[in-house]
Amino acid sequence: MEKLRIGLIGCGxxxxxxxxxxxxxxEDVQVVAVADPIEERRNNAAARYGVARVYKDHNELYAKESKETIDxxxxxxxxxxxxxxxxxxxEKGIPFLxxxxxxLDVEQGRKLAKAIEEKNLVTAVGFQDRYLDLMEMVKAEVDSAPKGGLVYGAWIGGIPGPWWWQKRSTCGGxxxxxxxxLLDGLRWLYGEAISVYATASRGLVKPGENGVSPLYDTDDHSTVVIRFDNNVTATLVSACYVRGTRPFCGLGITLQDRVLEYHLRNNLVIRTTAETRDIPRxxxxxxxxxxxFIDAVRAGDPKAVRSPYADALKTLELGFAANKSMETGQVIILR
Ligand SMILES: NC(=O)c1ccc[n+]([C@@H]2O[C@H](COP(=O)([O-])OP(=O)(O)OC[C@H]3O[C@@H](n4cnc5c(N)ncnc54)[C@H](O)[C@@H]3O)[C@@H](O)[C@H]2O)c1
Known part of the structure; x- marks a missing residue:
């Protein structure tokens, strides 16, 4: 099988x-070109794959590369x-992940989704958890149970390393x-949301202290309440102020006859009155x-991925709606 030639934009x-x-x-892919403004990163990536086509950014890469040289x-x-x-x-007709x-610009996302559809281009967005065995099991349990119930989701931890993460304007919150x-996971499980209400809090993390950037201005924690069809209500909390022991992260779903505890990318506990099953990833x-993504490109089938650009945009729009609610204090009615 001929190897698909991959170009990398960003080597972080x-x-x-x-x-x-x-x-x-x-075995059926080969990295052939890399781009990153940070010299060390692009050189490390190039050395890892023995690549000679090394560029400072996407503009330089696009000036030299095309559909003929990159798949x-x-x-x-x-x-x-x-x-x-x-x-x-x-524009160049190159499929991308x-x-x-x-x-962070919804209009840009909408224009792109339209252009991608017009070209019937294969795209994928990095919602890796749609491919996680544990999330597939959660989906099977939810789909086979009577509709409805309570859902709790949590992603709680510290502040990730990249500089842009600590500013709300550069990370989006x-x-x-x-x-x-997890927001995408909720859409995958329950469909499109009806409404969203959210709050956000600051004050625990002090900019410039304990290794935190002086520019830190993102929320320490937030709580989002989302209504879905079938009277499903999900509460999703996020927090980055924690420095010590972390609480439960993942999804806690209460069905009528069982409880699902999905521990983020680690294991799934399914509890009934008769038994408890603990399933590792x-x-x-x-x-x-x-x-x-690669198989979808080979098949020329944009629908063969679980999260193409247009679908991922719906998750992003739900996130933006929650952000709007955090800013305005209003419930955002989505449909
Ligand atoms: N799917 C996942 O699970 C997952 C996990 C971590 C991060 N991410 C996402 O991946 C993205 C990158 O995150 P990261 O942690 O790798 O960040 P990072 O800061 O470590 O790396 C980003 C890299 O992109 C480079 N870059 C910026 N502009 C460029 C351009 N025009 N051309 C080429 N390179 C350019 C930067 O120099 C940097 O090296 C973010 O959107 C983040 O949310 C996804």
């Missing part, structure tokens, strides 16, 4: 995940760096940047995400 933390989970192992692009850059990156990929959040994985969901 998350691209490292795609490298170790997929590019290093898959697919993987894009993992900070949320505010999406300036002409995906647009040019669409882009990391969430794909933009923890819900949009990080807990968007068995798959590398990033590898499965990347495999699904």
């Amino acid at each position: 933390g998350r691209m490292g995940g795609h490298m170790s989970s997929f590019f290093d192992r898959a 697919v692009l993987f894009i993992a850059i900070e949320p505010t760096a999406h300036v002409g990156v995906e647009e040019t990929a669409v 882009v990391e969430k959040p794909m933009t 923890q819900l949009v940047e990080q807990n968007i994985h 068995k798959v590398d969901q990033t590898a499965l995400l990347d495999r699904a």
